[in-house]
Amino acid sequence: MCGIIGYVGTRPALPILIEGLRRLEYRGYDSAGIALAQGGKVEVTKSAGRISVLEQRLDFALPQATGIGHTRWATHGAPTDLNAHPHLDASGKIAVIHNGIIENDRALRTYLERQGVQFKSETDTEVIAQLVGHFYAGDLEKAVRQALHEVSGTFGIAVVCADEPDVVVAARQGSPLIIGVGQHEHILASDAAAILAHTSQVVYMGDGQIARITRDDFRLTTLDAIPVAKEVEEIEWSLEEIELGGHEHFMHKEIFEQPDALANCLRGRIDVREGMVHLGGLVDCARELVRAKRIILTACGTAWHAALVGEYLFEELARIPTETEYASEFRYRNPIIDDGTIVMAVSQSGETADTIAALTEAKQRGALTLGVVNTVGSTLARGTDAGVFLHVGPEIGVASTKAFTGQVAVLSLIACYVGRRRHLSTAAAAQFISALAEIPAQIRSMLEQADDAKTVAERYAGLDNWLYLGRGYNYPVALEGALKLKEISYIHAEGLPAAEMKHGPIALITEGMPVVVIATSGSQYDKIMNNISEVRARGGSVIAIATEGDREIKKIAEHVIFVPDTVEPLQPLLTSVPLQLIAYHAAVIRGCNVDKPRNLAKSVTVE
Ligand code: M6R
DSSP: OOEEEEEEESSOHHHHHHHHHHHHGGGOOSEEEEEEEETTEEEEEEEESOHHHHHHHOOTTSOOSEEEEEEEOOSSSOSOTTTSSOEEOTTSOEEEEEESOBTTHHHHHHHHHHTTOOOOSSOSHHHHHHHHHHHOSSOHHHHHHHHHHHOOBOEEEEEEETTEEEEEEEEEEBSOOEEEEETTEEEEESSGGGTTTTOSEEEEOOTTEEEEEOSSOEEEEETTOOBOOOOOEEOOOOGGGGSOTTOSOHHHHHHHTHHHHHHHHHTTTEETTTTEEOOGGGGGGHHHHHTOSEEEEEEOHHHHHHHHHHHHHIIIIIOOOEEEEEHHHHGGGOOOOOTTEEEEEEESSSOOHHHHHHHHHHHHTTOEEEEEESSTTSHHHHHSSEEEEOOOOOOOSSSOOHHHHHHHHHHHHHHHHHHHHTTOOHHHHHHHHHHHHHHHHHHHHHHHTOHHHHHHHHHHTTOSEEEEEEOGGGHHHHHHHHHHHHHHHOOEEEEEEGGGGGGTGGGGOOTTOEEEEEOOSSTTHHHHHHHHHHHHHTTOEEEEEEETTOOHHHHHOSEEEEEOOOOGGGHHHHHHHHHHHHHHHHHHHTTOOSSSOTTOOSSOOOO
16 A cells, blocks of 8 residues: 655665655555655655656756655545645645545644645645644654644654755654664665665664654654654565566565475474474463463455464364454454453554454453564564564565465464464374475475466466365365455456355356366365366366375366375465466466556555
8 A cells, every 4th residue: 555765864865765666566556756855945746657657757856865755545535646645734845745544634624724724635644744834833843743643543654844854754653664774874664675775774663653864863752752762673574585586476476485485484483303383472472372262363365364274273273262353344343352362363464454453452352462474563563462473575466475375384383383282192293293394395396387277377367257166274275266366367256165155156157167176185075076066067167176196086177286285284385376376377368467456455554
């Protein structure tokens, strides 16, 4: 969604701001803009559309040492030049960029209009700019502080002022901001990806904090002006990880990164011989986890599908009653949190607004909260009592792939960690862990012969309705396969627990309709074969995902993509991969923008 970049230092600001905006593009946006503070003025340039349009309007000859830039994903007002950020105050000397939503913008707008302020845009952000201008009396930080006391909602903002050209003021409430610390320069961004090219030394701003940033220093205080200690941390991601590295799309790169990503995720965490899982992030709450009476997993989208796999894993391995809740539903339905309830949020970005809101609700009701998160320093990572990072590296493609398998791998680890401390025998845990240890190599071998998925995509990409069926652990994989296909290729797809098909969706099946069935070996194999027959009887074309060595399946499915054998609870780590590839190739064949699908944002930071 929206992205923020700011620069104050000795180098020309403009190229750094543009490069930062490009690094933020993957988050999704529909307009962009830049403000430069110089020569007693603030120069604002902005435009609807891509960053390349903005670039054509910029004057690179201007001297520039301080500036802010923004990519906007429209919420209040259409994606027009006028609504693009930055927004100026009435004097034209103060410029503001903003991520988040101001909830009382109507009331503030009315108040300011009564004071004679004329608004130029329909955005909630302009209210902040006008308020800062309203309070400004020679001290930008003070004016921002006063303005923010009037505002309710979520914000990550950056502000520059013509009269203080060497200063960027930033503030955060519910929307991430990171300060990159360089040599005689500071780079402010809403996402580490925009900082990495310049420095890996960062300070994560906390909620309710304001930073006054200059070339050589910055001051961090609370909204009430109480000083806050700065903790400089090292970003563990490398620049290489956020670049295409020879792949045509980030999604392709990230699918093929899965063997290494999962090996990193498992590294140092499993002991096959002892049948033990080591998770440093859970040590402090191991007692509560082991004694938990109930686990609620909460997440959105792909992370919700991973959580659903987690539900099955926790019940089977740890024998703890578990349920999976959409984060957006959890918060608003007065959930019951008893003693012994643990709420676990699953998220790649750690910035998904609904998931953060669900977690806040759970905390307020006294639950122990855990995070299964990829992004270190993110709001969820910082806001949970404990947790386990995915360590799968940055995910840039909007369609989540390696984060899904990373989430399933981490949930498998946690389930085994808790199970081993409850009912799971050493032998059973050792068998599970050794199967888990094989997964990276198994995915690698699948990816070496990944042409089958392309063949399927070539055959069916022209058809607009697909079904995905799975049972047990592969039911969430069916949901995930359908989501992947629809979000990047715009093909309508439904994922279902296979047995549910007979209760209605079977009416959809017509001659030649592609039906992807995950029919791997295991406890429900016979049942899923029956489902395949039901599809065939109605003329559907079956694309089966089956276990290597299965000869029967070839007789009844049109296409078969084989995956290596593993224990049933770990099958999603393998069966999800061909479905990612089918979606990828279908999107390419249909000419879709794989990494930036229409209407979608990488992380959904509004509720
Ligand atoms: O960053 P998160 O894991 O919290 O994101 C949750 C969903 O928005 C995300 O998984 C979304 O569904 C993806 N676009 C799916 O590919």
